[in-house]
Amino acid sequence: MTIHAQALLFDNDGTLVSSLLSVQRCWTRWAGEYGITAEQFGRVELHGRPAAEIAADLLPAHVVPEAVARIEDLEVEDVPNGGVHLLPGTRDFLGALPAERWAVVTSATRRLAEARLDAVGILPKTLIAADDITRGKPDPEPYLLAARVLGVDPAHCVVFEDAPAGLQAGRAAGMTTVALATTHQAHELTADLVVEDLSALSALVTDGGVEIAVRP
Template identity: 85%
Template sequence: MTIHAQALLFDNDGTLVSSLASVDRCWTRWATEYGITAEEFARIELHGRPAAEIAADLLPPEIVPQAVARIEDLEVEDVPNGGVHLLPGTRGFLDSLPGDRWAVVTSATRRLAEARLDAVGILPKTLVAADDITRGKPDPEPYLLAARALGVDPAHCVVFEDAPAGLASGRAAGMTTVALTTTHQAHELRADLVIENLSALSALVTEQGVEISLRD
């Protein structure tokens, strides 16, 4: 199978890097600080959604801004504690791409996204973060904004995601979707292609764009 693209758009957490240990530590502490019960917390989908939306689901509106600032501080401060690392295949796959042909599209704030990316030595030329949008994944806005920033028709973009919300965002934007089974099982992920991680893929840059293929 070969996928032809003009631009490649990557979610960050769970796609390029793993931050599960950090997320678990920080959100558990945050929930305790704000008096959220384990039962309430267990019902919330954390992965792939902006912190502001998660906080709004759990807390009174008047304290949401303070709570969002608090979880951002906790997660940024936790980055040096070793809770973030590159997922298999990330470095080699990104290194094979021209810098103006790919972007990172994350539900994290720009401050947090840049802290995590810097920690693993990834420096995207284009980054779309929670600060840049009005509606988060599964709305198509984040990926449409990235396509516009790269000057590419959404129909010629490929989205790489690990979470159902992100894949739904990519589909709604009219893009080809590739799912990674790093945080969810394959049957939970609706995509044009499902892989374990980026080590399953190779990229060939041509005059027409990028050809993405499964490794033998």
């Protein structure tokens, strides 16, 4: 299978980098600080959603701004503690792409996203973060904004995601979707293509864009 694209849009956590250890440490501490029980916490989908939406599901509205600032501080401060690393294939795949052909589209704040990307040596020319949008994934707004910034028709964009919410956002934006089974089982992911991680794919830059193929 070969996918033709003019722009490639990547989620960050779970797609380019793994931050699961850091996320678990920080959100567990955060939940304890705000008196959230394990049962309450277990009912909320964490992955692929902005912190503000998660906090709003768990806390009274007047507490949410302070709580969101707190989890951002905890996660940024935790980055040097070894809980963030590149997923297989990330560096080689991104290294094959022209800087103007791809963007990172994350549910994290810009401050947190930049801290994690900097820690692993990834420097995107275009970064869309939670600060830039009014509605987070699964709403298509983040991906539509990325397409607009890159100057590419959404129909010619490919979204790379590991979370159902992000894949839903990509589909709603009218984009081709590639799911990476890094944080969810393959059968839990609905996409045009499902692979284990970016090491399963190759990218060939042509005059018309980028050809993405599954490695034999």
